[in-house]
Amino acid sequence: AQKVTQAQTEISVVEKEDVTLDCVYETRDTTYYLFWYKQPPSGELVFLIRRNSFDEQNEISGRYSWNFQKSTSSFNFTITASQVVDSAVYFCALSEAANQAGTALIFGKGTTLSVSS
């Protein structure tokens, strides 16, 4: 069965600290996608990144970086030099059947990140 675990329910940091959000997934498929979404207090779900199961390269986008390790079934997200605007709920998600249209996203429970000034 497919499952996404975000063990950290809440994290609080002070501005300029680095923070890593953990994500562990379970799937029996060899082909799948992993995602991170951000949900700020305003409520919308903002797409951050998509990673194909065949692509284990780490990715960096500005202050954001992602570490995908198939050996440990993890897809962790690091924010460098955090800012107050990073305060949000962050969801990790998994999609199996990568070549089938309309496949559901399975979300983790989310990690609430609070960044104080």
Added chain:
Amino acid sequence: AAGVIQSPRHLIKEKRETATLKCYPIPRHDTVYWYQQGPGQDPQFLISFYEKMQSDKGSIPDRFSAQQFSDYHSELNMSSLELGDSALYFCASSLGVHTGGEETQYFGPGTRLLVL
């Protein structure tokens, strides 16, 4: 860039009433998805459509139905509303791999439904 449009943004209904939520996908996107997010919870998948055909089905109650129209917009119909249906309802759209897309789901702003 154009985003997913959902209407209405807020809706208040009484128990046992019906509600219709609308979703207009990003232009050229052929797949739409519906999710329900209760307070403090993660989004739960309800149903999806690809090229106007139901593609995947999740934990959608029998009281709910949905369809995708010829212009690719979708509607979620909810009948016999219950207090527990109060939630944020998201629509998402994607361009399918069969159409050269990546299946990344882009979400609309959501419809906040309150059932009294």
